[in-house]
Amino acid sequence: xxxxxxxxxxxxxxxxxxxxxxxxxxxxxxxxxxxxxxxxxxxxxxxxxxxxxxxxxxxxxxxxxxxxxxxxxxxxxxxxxxxxxxxxxxxxxxxxxxxxxxxxxxxxxxxxxxxxxxxxxxxxxxxxxxxxxxxxxxxxxxxxxxxxxxxxxxxxxxxxxxxxxxxxxxxxxxxxxxxxxxxxxxxxxxxxxxxxxxxxxxxxxxxxxxxxxxxxxxxxxxxxxxxxxxxxxxxxxxxxxxxxxxxxxxxxxxxxxxxxxxxxxxxxxxxxxxxxxxxxxxxxxxxxxxxxxxxxxxxxxxxxxxxxxxxxxxxxxxxxxxxxxxxxxxxxxxxxxxxxxxxxxxxxxxxxxxxxxxxxxxxxxxxxxxxxxxxxxxxxxxx
Numbered sequence: 001x002x003x004x005x006x007x008x009x010x011x012x013x014x015x016x017x018x019x020x021x022x023x024x025x026x027x028x029x030x031x032x033x034x035x036x037x038x039x040x041x042x043x044x045x046x047x048x049x050x051x052x053x054x055x056x057x058x059x060x061x062x063x064x065x066x067x068x069x070x071x072x073x074x075x076x077x078x079x080x081x082x083x084x085x086x087x088x089x090x091x092x093x094x095x096x097x098x099x100x101x102x103x104x105x106x107x108x109x110x111x112x113x114x115x116x117x118x119x120x121x122x123x124x125x126x127x128x129x130x131x132x133x134x135x136x137x138x139x140x141x142x143x144x145x146x147x148x149x150x151x152x153x154x155x156x157x158x159x160x161x162x163x164x165x166x167x168x169x170x171x172x173x174x175x176x177x178x179x180x181x182x183x184x185x186x187x188x189x190x191x192x193x194x195x196x197x198x199x200x201x202x203x204x205x206x207x208x209x210x211x212x213x214x215x216x217x218x219x220x221x222x223x224x225x226x227x228x229x230x231x232x233x234x235x236x237x238x239x240x241x242x243x244x245x246x247x248x249x250x251x252x253x254x255x256x257x258x259x260x261x262x263x264x265x266x267x268x269x270x271x272x273x274x275x276x277x278x279x280x281x282x283x284x285x286x287x288x289x290x291x292x293x294x295x296x297x298x299x300x301x302x303x304x305x306x307x308x309x310x311x312x313x314x315x316x317x318x319x320x321x322x323x324x325x326x327x328x329x330x331x332x333x334x335x336x337x338x339x340x341x342x343x344x345x346x347x348x349x350x351x352x353x354x355x356x357x358x359x360x361x362x363x364x365x366x367x368x369x370x371x372x373x374x375x376x377x378x379x380x381x382x383x
Contacts, residue, residue: 003160008167010096012052017045020091024083033083048085048092057171059086059178064186079179079186090190093171100162101194106204111220112193118269121219122322125266125273128215128226132275135215135226138261139233140268141240143200144253146221147192148184150199151249152176158198183249196220199248206243211236219269226261233258271323278323285328288316292332299339310343320373329373337368 010016021041025034037044051057063086064079081087102113108124110116128135143149159172175191185192200218207213207225213236215226227233237256244250265272265279272279280288291312295305313336320329344364349357 003162003164004100005164007096007163007165011092011168012049014045014049016095017048017088017092020095021045021088024087024091031083037084044084048088051085052089057085057089059174061178061180063178076187078188080188087190094190094194098194101198104162104198104201106208108217109197109201109204110218112197121217121269122271124217125224125268129261129273129275132262134228135261136228137230137233137258138266139225139237139258141223141256142253143221144251147187147196149250150185150196151183154248155195155199158202203243203248211239222268224266224268230258270319280319280323280325280328284319289332291316292336295336295339299336304346305339305343310340313340325373340368341365
């Protein structure tokens with residue numbers, strides 16, 4: 001691939017920075033820093049432009065606020081940057097280099113990429129399992145502590161194969177080195193998502209072009225590969241481990257699995273996929289039931305649910321719409337529809353004009369009562 005240059009001048013353009021601010025502040029209008037920039041947009045964005053042009057912009061580990069969250073039975077450190085100037089600058093950079101990154105990503109690369117989220121990976125798994133004679137076995141792997149083990153020198157070397165703009169590379173190097181040590185990318189940084197995906201892009205091409213693997217899906221560092229031969233998948237597993245260790249200084253987690261898909265199903269991105277039906281992952285289902293119990297208890301007491309609970313149930317309804325969930329919907333969604341409707345009318349539509357409020361309420365009500373969970377009728381999977 002031909003290296004890309006002359007990117008820096010586009011990044012420093014005031015209209016590009018203005019667009020970056022517009023995109024970065026979406027759903028964050030209540031942030032104090034967003035309000036500060038909006039109060040005098042031209043002055044603050046001009047200051048960012050001067051930082052970039054004069055090479056006075058700096059980023060170090062001290063610019064991050066670090067917090068720990070418990071996710072999927074493990075603790076994860078989130079490294080969060082301030083909105084001004086760091087997030088605006090990262091958006092300004094990504095607006096210009098994202099199209100270049102996209103050209104390096106294979107079709108099966110998903111997660112943290114526009115139009116390549118859970119729905120895309122869901123349809124891919126369904127597509128492969130539809131031809132169950134060729135997807136008789138599945139190899140499922142996960143990279144051991146992927147973000148904390150990204151090698152800085154290898155990543156910089158890969159970026160130099162893609163870009164030749166010295167100013168851009170200097171800024172990217174500074175962002176990479178802002179994470180302390182010689183390995184690791186900060187989880188939570190906007191640039192980190194694309195850099196992490198790019199770090200595995202050569203591995204994706206190796207799988208597709210050298211090993212000729214056809215049925216593969218990658219969701220960040222979680223990978224599933226389907227094949228009709230169990231022996232082939234075991235051999236491929238060894239070769240993948242060697243490639244990742246030698247080329248990327250990464251290690252496959254010890255909980256890798258090679259198993260028959262028709263017996264166990266494929267537990268991936270929140271669902272368990274079988275040939276003829278799809279189930280919600282057990283842990284997700286348990287969390288959903290806990291959310292239901294809280295909302296149902298409030299409904300019984302005549303209390304109003306809070307925004308977090310209302311959003312949570314609506315989110316789970318989205319999850320249920322992509323799996324065989326008739327009984328779950330009937331048992332856990334239908335009984336709490338009145339509580340959802342009351343909150344929607346009294347809180348969400350509170351400041352709307354009466355005519356608009358009635359129209360939206362009726363649409364939401366119709367949607368809740370007409371929508372049903374998918375019923376499993378032992379049919380073949382369809383995307």
